[in-house]
Amino acid sequence: MVNAFVNAVVPFVLPSPSEIAHVLRILGMEPSDVRCAYCGDKATESDHLYPLVREGSPTGYITSIRNLVPACGKCNQSKGGRPWKEWMQGTARLSPRSRGIPDVEARIARLEAYEEWAQPVPIPLDTLADAELWERYTSLRQQLLTSMSEAQILANTIRGQVLSRWVRPNDGRYEIDRASDNPRVDLIRYLQTAGLSAVDKRTQGGRLWVEGDEQLRPTLDALSRYGIDFHFAPAGGSAIGGRPGWWTAWTDT
Numbered sequence: 001m002v003n004a005f006v007n008a009v010v011p012f013v014l015p016s017p018s019e020i021a022h023v024l025r026i027l028g029m030e031p032s033d034v035r036c037a038y039c040g041d042k043a044t045e046s047d048h049l050y051p052l053v054r055e056g057s058p059t060g061y062i063t064s065i066r067n068l069v070p071a072c073g074k075c076n077q078s079k080g081g082r083p084w085k086e087w088m089q090g091t092a093r094l095s096p097r098s099r100g101i102p103d104v105e106a107r108i109a110r111l112e113a114y115e116e117w118a119q120p121v122p123i124p125l126d127t128l129a130d131a132e133l134w135e136r137y138t139s140l141r142q143q144l145l146t147s148m149s150e151a152q153i154l155a156n157t158i159r160g161q162v163l164s165r166w167v168r169p170n171d172g173r174y175e176i177d178r179a180s181d182n183p184r185v186d187l188i189r190y191l192q193t194a195g196l197s198a199v200d201k202r203t204q205g206g207r208l209w210v211e212g213d214e215q216l217r218p219t220l221d222a223l224s225r226y227g228i229d230f231h232f233a234p235a236g237g238s239a240i241g242g243r244p245g246w247w248t249a250w251t252d253t
């Protein structure tokens with residue numbers, strides 16, 4: 001959320017076709033078969049080699065072909081805001097080294113050649129726009145974040161009241177017995193009834209994941225009346241192999 005506010009002010013520069021062709025050449029890729037620059041899997045997105053945001057503030061790096069390389073979801077998610085080279089050689093979860101990618105050093109060399117060409121340098125965003133505009137933007141952002149937290153708390157309270165006061169008919173399909181000794185089993189049963197399988201990491205301090213796309217929304221939204229909120233993660237989670245999915249941290253215990 002905070003990142004969205006930063007991303008919104010970061011300029012983007014559209015690449016020319018010849019720049020795209022040039023970058024692919026440097027990275028040793030065919031335009032018809034673009035691969036993740038870090039690991040060689042099929043590319044599904046672009047990654048900012050230098051992150052746009054660090055600790056909630058703009059780094060000054062922008063969205064431009066001089067700071068974007070093709071990537072896969074796994075790498076993009078694993079790298080996060082880390083320095084790219086250390087991350088590639090490091091042992092972070094799903095990093096190229098951790099995944100045993102055989103040609104990591106060759107990939108690093110190509111990315112260094114790319115960097116040599118791109119010369120990405122941060123630009124002084126804060127001095128290039130009026131201070132007064134920055135101040136208003138920062139204060140609006142703070143107000144919005146505060147309002148959103150308040151709205152979330154109110155929504156939870158309202159949902160709790162509705163749930164506790166609502167005498168609901170048993171529709172015979174997905175009955176979740178909240179008086180049951182083990183409601184977690186009932187959530188799993190609901191998912192099974194709906195033909196879904198879950199990866200449940202909640203007992204290890206993680207989340208419960210259900211692999212799937214936007215089409216699962218109605219099925220999972222129906223659980224919100226029981227206070228169980230699922231959130232969509234288009235970039236997936238490591239629990240489900242980086243594929244798109246839904247997660248909940250809901251637990252009744």
Ligand SMILES: [Zn+2]
Nearest residue numbers: 036039072075
């Ligand atoms: Zn990758």
